[in-house]
Amino acid sequence: MKLTKILTKKLTSFWLLSLVAVAFVFLLCAVMGFTQLTYTFQQQKVAELETMLAADYQQHGNNQFSTWLPPLLTAYNAVDFSLSQGSQLVYQFHRSKADTPSSSLTLYQTQLSHGKLSMTITLPPPFSLHDLGWHELIMLVIGFISIGIFVRFGYGWYSRELDGIEQLALRSKLILDGHLKQAADMPTNGKPRMINRAISQLLAELDDARKERGRLDQFIRKDTFLDKQTQIGNPIFFQNRLDGLSHNQKMIVHGVLMLIEFDDVDLVEDQYGESGVKTMLSLTTQAITAALVQYEDSIFARRSYSQLAIVVPQLSQVEADQLAQRILKICLALPFSGIGNPDNFLHLGCAFFKIADLQVQLVEEAEMALRAAQLQRVNNWFMYDKGALDEQIAKGSVRWRSFIENALVSKRFFTLQQVIVDSDNQILHYEIFSRARDLHGNDVRATLFIPMANKCGLMPQIERQMLEQVLFRLMSENTSTYSINLSLYSLTSRAFVRWLQSTLLEHRPLAARLIFEVSEDIIVKNQKNTSLLKTLDMLRKMGAKLAVDHVGQYVVGTHYIQEYHFDLVKLHRSIVRRVHQRSENQLFIRSLIGGLYRAEVKVIAEGVECFEEWQTLKILGVSAAQGEFLGQRSEV
Missing domain, CATH: 3.30.70.270 (Reverse transcriptase/Diguanylate cyclase domain)
Structure with missing residues (x-):
C-alpha cells in the first residue's frame, strides 16, 4: 500500500511538472515570437526610411532632409541619426538624454543610392516602447485564471482516477492478508469499475464456496456421526x-x-x-x-x-x-x-x-x-447400586460454594501445565489447568469444582486468580507462551472483562504470549451474543491469540472458525482417541483441515495417548498435539 501511494504521488507530481514545463515552453515560444516579430517590424520601418531617403536624395539632393526628416525620426523614436556623403556629414539628429530610453539600443548602418549616402540610426528595442494597458492586464489575468482552473480540474480528475487504483491496491492487500469480509465491504465505485466489480463478484463466489464447504463439512460429520x-x-x-x-x-x-x-x-x-x-x-x-x-x-x-x-x-x-x-x-x-x-x-x-x-x-x-x-x-x-460413593461428589451445593469461596480468599487454587508440541516435537506452548486444595492439603479435581463454580457464579474469580498467576509469576520467569481456558461466565462478566482489558493494556507485551481458549459449544450457541463477540474481538486486538477447543465434540458446522478469526483449533479427545483405527474420525479431520486450507489456522489434537495416534495425526496434517504420550501435566 505504501509503495502504491508513493507511486501515485510520483505520477501526479510528474504530470504536474510536465504540464508546467509545457506551459513554460509555450510561454517562452510566445515571448520569443513576439520579440522576433517586433524586430522584424522595426527592420521593415528602417527599410522604408531608407527607401524614402534614397528617393528624396535623387529628386532634391541633400537640401530637403531638414524639413521632413526630424518629425519622422521622432515618430521612429530614434535616439541618434546621421546621414553622410563620403566623409561629409549631410544631416545629423540627436535625441535629448531625458527622452532617451535606458534599455539597450539597436544600431542600423546601411548604404543608400548606390553607395553615395551612408545612414546610421540608433533605435530602442521595439518591445520596450509598448506599455500594457488595463484591458490587456485583465485579459492576462483571465488567461492565467483559466489556466489555473484547467490545471486544478485536471489534477482533480487525475487524482480521482488514481484513487481507484489505490482502492484496488487496498482491496488486494486485504485479500492477501485474509480479510475477505473487509475487502468485500469496501465501496466498488472506484475506477476501473470493471475490475472492482470482478473482484466483488469473485469475493461473493468465494464466500459462498466457503459456506458451501462448511455445509459439506457439516454434512460429512452428520453422515458419519x-x-x-x-x-x-x-x-x-x-x-x-x-x-x-x-x-x-x-x-x-x-x-x-x-x-x-x-x-x-x-x-x-x-x-x-x-x-x-x-x-x-x-x-x-x-x-x-x-x-x-x-x-x-x-x-x-x-x-x-x-x-x-x-x-x-x-x-x-x-x-x-x-x-x-x-x-x-x-x-x-x-x-x-x-x-x-x-x-x-x-x-x-x-x-x-x-x-x-x-x-x-x-x-x-x-x-x-x-x-x-x-x-x-x-x-x-x-x-x-455400587455402594459407597466419593465423598467429594456427595457434597451439597452449599458446601461447595463455601469451599470455593474459602479457597478464593486463601488463594488455594494453583496451576498445572501441559506441553503442546508441534510435528517436529518442538515445544509450541503450554496449556494451563486449574486445581484446588482443601484444608487438609488434598487436591480437588477441576472436574469436581468447575461445574459447582459455574452454578455458584464464581468461575470468573477462579479464572482471574489463574490469570494473575500466569501473568505475574510464570511469565516473569520465562519467555514461553501459555494458553488459558475461559468460560462463558467470564467472557460475559463485565467486571472480569474490564479487569482483563486494563491488565492487558498495562502489560501489553505479555498479551502476545497469551492464548485464550473457548469451547466450540460456547461459540456455536452464542453466535448472536454481542458481548461475547466484543470480548473476543478485544482480546484479538490486544495482541492475544484465540483458540477454539473441543472441536468435534458436537456435530456442527465449522464456518465460525474463519468468521471469528481463530488462530488455533483443538480437536476433542473423542476424535483423537484411536484415530488410527477409526476411518470415520480420519475423514472428519481431513475434511476440517481441507476447509481451513489457505487460512492461517493451526489444528491441534488433545488427548494423544499412544505413538500410533500421533503418527496418524501427523499424516493427516495436524500441526501440533498434547496428551500423556507427549507430556503429562505438571504443577508450576
Missing part, C-alpha cells in the same frame, strides 16, 4: 464420546450412563410401518433432548435399533435419580397409542460411575440395570 432416522448420535458417535471421557479405559470424570430400550418395536413396525417407528423415535428423542439442554457436555445417541443411550458427566447420584425419573415420565407422557402392552413398553437402566471406573464395567452395569428394570414387567427405571 448422526443417526439418519433420529438425527442424534449413532453408535460411532457414542463410542467416541465415551472414549473421550476415559483414559486407558478408565473414566476421568464422574456421572451417569442411562440406557433406554423400547420393547415390541417390531410390532409397532408391523402395524404402522417404518414411518410409525420413525415418528415414535423422533418424538422421544426430541423430548429427551429438551430435557438434557440444561446439562452441559451431555451425550445422547442411538446405541442400537431399539435402544438409546444417555451419558451425563459431572452429575451427582441424587441428581442422576431425579433425571432418570424425569426422563421416564416425559417418555411415558408421549402419545404412543396402539402399542401391544402400554404398561410394559419402556425401560431405563442407569449406572453411576466415578473417576477410575472401567469403561467396560460401566457399560455392563448399565445393561444389568436395564435387565433388572425389564424383569419388573412394568415401565420403570433401575439404578445399579
